[in-house]
Amino acid sequence: MTPPPGAVAPVRHPDAPAPGELLGSHYQHCFGCGGAQEHGLHLEIRAGQGVDVTAEFTVRPVHQGAPGLAHGGVLTTALDETMGSLGWLMQTIAVTGRLETDFVRPVPVDTALHLSAAVTAVRGRKIFSSATGRIGAPDGPVAVRADALFITVKVEHFTEHGRDEEIKAAMADPDQVRRARAFEVNP
Template sequence: MKKVLQMTACAFTFRNSEGYMREVAKFSECFVCGDENSCGLKARFYVQEDGSVTTEYRVEERFVGYAEVLHGGILASLLDEVMIKAVLKDGILAVTAAMEVKFKRPIYVDQIIKLSGRVKECKGRVYKTEGIARVNGEIAGTASGTYVQARGELADTLARSLK
């Protein structure tokens, strides 16, 4: 069981058996990270000491495109999420404006994908990011993304769903 010690920006600091960790806040109905989305991946995202955000995901058979091969859209979703969490961890509510994904190799059922994302550049409300997906230490996919800080009604909607 984890004990939440404090919330900083949009990351919760807690202590578990491995020590102190910062988990990035989530949106309850999100397909990738939402706890309340019964069809989703339920991935959890953590802030690392270097400021990057990481997650691990074991490929489930229900998300294949071809027999035993992860659907590319699922990998794209995971990469999108790890990159936007790199923005969200600092309290910035943003939305995806553009994303480019490069698929390097197939990923199979039961393999564990280790993903990392980081902000490369920020100009005003626009954040440029990069994401990497690795399986067994080898790069399986990469992505670059552009995220725009939400304002007005959209920002209010995003803030209400944050937990």
């Protein structure tokens, strides 16, 4: 996914989490990063030096597609979630607009997949990013990679389109409210 003419380099927000800091879950019931999802990915994503992050995900038996191998949709979800967390570093809320995934090699169950993602360019509300998943170590063989286009949105995107029960529960969580307020500076 090639950024269009006029796209600029991403800028890390001065209030972004420090390099190496664990970003935490944006929502406890998120399949990608939430701890309340029994069969979720439970990604732990850490801020990088620039507008980049790293994460690790261990493929469990509940994540398989073909016998003994990770489901491609689960691997795509892991990359999507990792790229989606890049908004924390720019202090902006964004949702996936387009995602292209390349599957390079199978990922066996019980394998640790090391993920890295970075914003490559920004143009208006469009955020271009890329991610890679490597088997066994941060410098291990590439198993999966993706490019994505994210679109910045306001928090109302979720409150207007989400289910009332979950919205009320999230807004009752002080961490969720704090995070939402932190992003209000960058609509």
